[in-house]
Amino acid sequence: MKILMLTALAAVAVSVLPASAQDDAVTVGFPLALSGFVAPYDDGPLKAALLAIDDINSRGGLLGEKIISVESDTKSDPAQGATAATDVLGKAAKMIMVTCDFDFGAPAALVAESQNVIAFSSCAADPKFGVQGIGKNAYTMSTASISQGATLAEWAHNEKGFKTVYILKDTMVEYTKSVCDSFEARWTELSSAESIVGRDTFHGVNDTSIASQISRIKANSPQPDFVMFCGAVNGGSAVRQIRAAGIDLPLLSSESMDGAYWLAAIPNLSDFYVAVYGSAFGNDPDPKVNDFVKSFSAKYGVAPVTGHALTGYSVVEAWAKAVERAGTFDTDAVRAELDKFTAEPLMVGKTTFTPELHINVDRPMLIMKIVNGKHEPIERFITTKLPKVSF
Amino acid sequence: MNTASQHLVAEAISVRFGGLEALRAVDLAIGPGEIVGLIGSNGAGKSTLINVLSGFQRPTAGAVKLGDRPIGGLSPHLVARAGIVRTFQAVRLFQDLSVVNNVAAAAAALGGSLSTANTLIEMLGLSDLRDQRAGSLSYAHQRRLAIARSLALKPRFLLLDEPAAGMTPAEVADIKAILLEVRENTGTGMLLVEHNMSLVMSTCERLVVLDSGRVIARGSPQAVRRDPAVRASYLGEVSGEKQ
Amino acid sequence: MTFAIQTLIDAISVGALYAISALGIGLLFGIMRLVNFAQSEFVTVGVYTLMMLANAWFPLAALAAVVVVVLLALTVERLAFRPVRNADPATLLIASFAVSYFLQNGLVLLFGARPIGFDVLPGLGQAIQVETVRIPLLNIVTIAATSTLLLGVGLFLRLTRTGIEMRAAAVDFRMARLMGVKADRVIAVGFGLAGIMSAVVSILYAAQTGTASPAMGLQLALVGFVATVIGGMGNLPGAVLGGLAVGAISVLLQAVLPPDLRVFREAFVYAAVIAVLLLRPQGLFRSAAERERV
Known part of the structure; x- marks a missing residue:
């Protein structure tokens, strides 16, 4: 009996090993404010992003690989943003999503930039969050x-x-x-x-x-x-x-x-x-958004507090689309595909990126x-x- | 507890600050109702001794006792609660409070009533100034108020640090009358540290003379006045210093 | 003209809230040289208590806020400030920051950082129309509550034994102790009073904003501190007048400054505070003669 339990425990331990240990998985990193004063603004987008990962995995993953997530808490401290980013990048994150604010999200994005990894802010609405303010790998899913x-x-x-x-x-x-x-x-x-x-x-x-x-x-x-x-x-x-x-x-x-x-x-x-961005109340003119709110509520027991959650969903959605088109996780190839987005129909709305502009200005x-x-x-x-x- | 027989006793008190010896083996006893004068030149150790007796200064050696009870290690407010209350050269009234409230604040601590405060103010001749701000009083009145406030704690021993400093002869005479009246009414023993020799000589039963931290003479005012050592070290100096 | 009268009423009512804040800060500063920034959280905790009881009978919710905040104040005194009571003011200040930080993060942990809306005393949203001037009931209640509280505390400090002891302690704490004033009791009563005042502020503030957020009390404590400084440290009527002045000046500046300069309103307020400190370091409401003796 004892041995049986130990074996079971070992099996559990193996199944929760970090992403990098698995060959057939790709990791997305979330160096976000999981606690502290900014936490409420990252909470919805993070949950939505995890939902997007679930959706992709249930369709067979990305390029045949399962997406797994790693989180690291910035504790709502911009200085901790860099540490948190280093943490998830050390766990082989191929893309990271950072805090919904330029000041709080930029430090993590700068670390990703230095390692040539794509960093998406969920909803920082400042055009500086992009090529000009951080670097070519920085994007934001917000509308400016x-x-x-x-x-x-x-x-x-x-x-x-x-x-x-x-x-x-x-x-x-x-x-x-x-x-x-x-x-x-x-x-x-x-x-x-x-x-x-x-x-x-x-x-x-x-x-x-x-x-x-x-x-x-x-x-x-x-x-x-x-x-x-x-x-x-x-x-x-x-x-x-x-x-x-x-x-x-x-x-x-x-x-x-x-x-x-x-x-x-x-x-x-x-x-x-x-x-x-979209109705968090289940009455959006776009049924796709209402379906999202429904599955969000089903997974987390409560509806998203605000429509900002949609930006988090679309961060994963956009990156996955670009990866599929590029046929590789290679940052340069993925970025090239992202920069070709023209009125791309994402959950958060029609999304356009160019090599110069990594924020949306014309999304309704x-x-x-x-x-x-x-x-x-x-x-x-x-x-x-x-x-x-x-x- | 038989308070009448309880003396305030300092036994072989020594205080050293680093290499400096402020007091060396000083003995002092004050009986109930007794007024003892403590005199000596500046720096002789008078203030240090008052600090030791009132708990502000822990002696390097020696013991302070109230009757049989050692009070040497107590902090100042506990010494005060035990019945040994001091006044300060700098007076330290509650400036923003009225005269009566200065006394009432202290009386309240012992559960005393406002009438206790009024009685004390009357005894110290401050009734007319009852509702004035303490900070606005004349210097002499402030010193009287400090005594009234101390008496609200019903002390068994009162340690008075230069209560007549800066007073006119008439005011000094008032203070003397007050001290004698207090003793008469309450049986409080007093240690009087004072530079005004006429007040000391006419009020105290006994004197203790300090010089460089040591007792150089003790006894009745007359005896001390005649003591050659005292004359040499202190009285001559005083008569030269004070007008 | 209407705007002028309306602005004057705004000024008094904003100033009134600051005045109670300043009295709480000033009281504890007077007694123990403590600048209690944790008063910020006393107010905030009061607001969260009201938020949780938003659907309860209001008098009960208000009573609960008072009880909770007073208990919090007493607990903070016992656990955080008593052990460092005899430390220098800088240590006390740091202790108060620590308490403030701890309580604020505790609220974030319990309720999250997102502001929470709720509705208490909706009736106070109504207004009395006098000619062309519209006076919100909340302003009237704020001014009335402040006056009552200030009068009550004033009478307490003047007429009761404990009050007189507290005033003595505020002038010279060590001397008061020597004169038999019991430090524990006086300080506990001081914290209790600060708690009651914070609770009243929290009720008025909750009725005004309908919002509970973890850092909402900070500005009130900050203004309370500034008011204490310009009123004269340790001078309670001065602190109250200081609070009234800071509130009134903020409102009046907001009313008279041209749009481009309104953004810098706080800078003007604090420039005035600095000017006061330079010209009258003893505070606005403390005469030079009084200070001489200190």
Whole structure:
């Protein structure tokens, strides 16, 4: 009996040996924030990426090899990013997925670059995450923040017919500043500078209250048709304060306000629009996305918190497609295939890469409307005039 | 516990700071209700001895006892709780508190009431200043308040570090009257460290004279005044130093 | 005109929250020269308690927040600060950072780092309309709660035995100990009071933001500390006025600065703080005469 148990244990031990020990397997590395302050933003994309690996393995793997994953925790510390990347690359990772943010993801990507391994950020929305900022092996699956801002401007102007806007910008992170600035640039082209009837800034963490900003909106004459709200962390707090002050104007925001986790702060929130990668609520116009949400829920017991999970799925999806086309795991060959992607239909949407641009600027976002605390999809939309990318 | 028979006793106290000998084999005893003067030139070791008695300084050798109870190793606040309370040259009042609250803060610790505080303030002649901020009092009043505050702890022995420093002769006379009244009312024993010789000579039953950390004379004020060693080392110096 | 009055109300209500924060920090600093950055987490833990009890009867949830935060404050005092009580202020400061870091990461471990939305006291979202000015009930409640709390603490410190002992300890801790004031008790009461104040802040803050996030208390503690410094270290009314001033100045700057400069509002606030420290190192609300004696 004892011997039997030992044998069983040995068998288990063999089956969990690291990837590099198996000849018929290829490893994907995840040096991500598994703990700490950035962890929530990596959680969804990581789970989705693992789901993508499951899907590929169930179809027989990649080039006949099973994909296995190795994870290493950056502990939400940019300095630990390099260590975590070295860790997974040491376990023979052929591709790594890094944190959904330029500052937190870049250190790991730089290590991969130095070892000529492809590094995808799930959703860093800064165009610097690519050839110009890191190197030729760095990609991000996000839609650039500058496209998001321009898209919201064009949608509000052309589709909603809004005439005047008030811009409220969170200055804590680059992302929201970039969204609001590109919004303003595109809005001014479509309409006029005068139609921006007011603008103000707040700080998502340092401002314990945005009372002053709210009083300014209320005192603004004329009242705008809507408020462009570039908020991120603690955005729910700001929206609660805005609505509590009796400002019922439509609010527009970008994917940083995706998800329902903050909605309990504003019961029955309405007239709130948000441009997201895809619906995490099972009501996406694209049935493929709903199937994804279903299998995600089946595997993890809960639906993804936000649509950002789609970017993680598509990181594995994109790399696998490129590997299959290249017929090899060789980085240079795979990169050449990735750079040929033109409106490639991925889970996260149509995706294009070029040898110069490793971020998407023309992928439609799903505009959703929150009505009585529920997300309803409206349509996928992208600005017709692509913003000029600067690094 | 028979408090009447309990003396505060320092036995063969020596204190050395590195190679410097601040006190050497000093003996001192104060009985209940007794006022003992401790005099000596600057640097003679008076402050060090008060520090030893009040627990601020641990002696290198020797023992401090309250009756039979050794209190040498106790920290200052426990010494105070045992009934040996000191005042400071620098007074150290609770500047931001009113006169009455300075006393009340100390009285509260013993479960004393506000009326205890009021009684003490009256005894020290501070009733008119009851609600003034302690920091705004005159120097002489601050020193009186420090004594009132110490008395709130119902001390058995009071160690007074230059209570009359910087006072006018009239104020010194007041202090003397107060000390005698306190002794009369409470039976508190006192150690009076003071440069004002007229106060010391007229208030104390016994004097102890320190010089370079050693006791060079002890006895009644009259005897000490006549002591040749004291005259040589201290009194001459004092009369030259103080006006 | 409406904007001016509205802004003034905003200024007082933001300042009020900072004032309670500053009083908590100032109280402990006065007694034990401790700059308690962990007060940040006292507030945060209060908010998470309310979040978990968002569906409970509000008075019960509020009571729970007070109890939890006070117990936390007392525990922190007993386990973290008592062992280093006699250390120098720098050591105490580092200990408070350690406690703050520990509690914050504990919250991340338990609840994750993502902010969690919840709804308490939704009724406070309503407003009273006076002429053209709209005064949110939350502002009125904040100002009323702050006034009550400040008055209550003020009376406690002036009229009760323990309060008088605490004030004595705040002026000269060692002397107070010599005068029989029991250090353990006074410090524990100080932490208890800081806990009550943090809990009240957490209730008001939760009603305002409807959001629980692990680092949300940091800014309040930081402003509380700055307010204590400009108010005069160890001077409690000064700390309260300092808190009020920092809050009011932030709001007023946000209201009057042109858009391009608003981003640098905090820089202006802290430049003002530095100016205060250079011109009046004893603090704004402490007279030179008072300082002379120290």
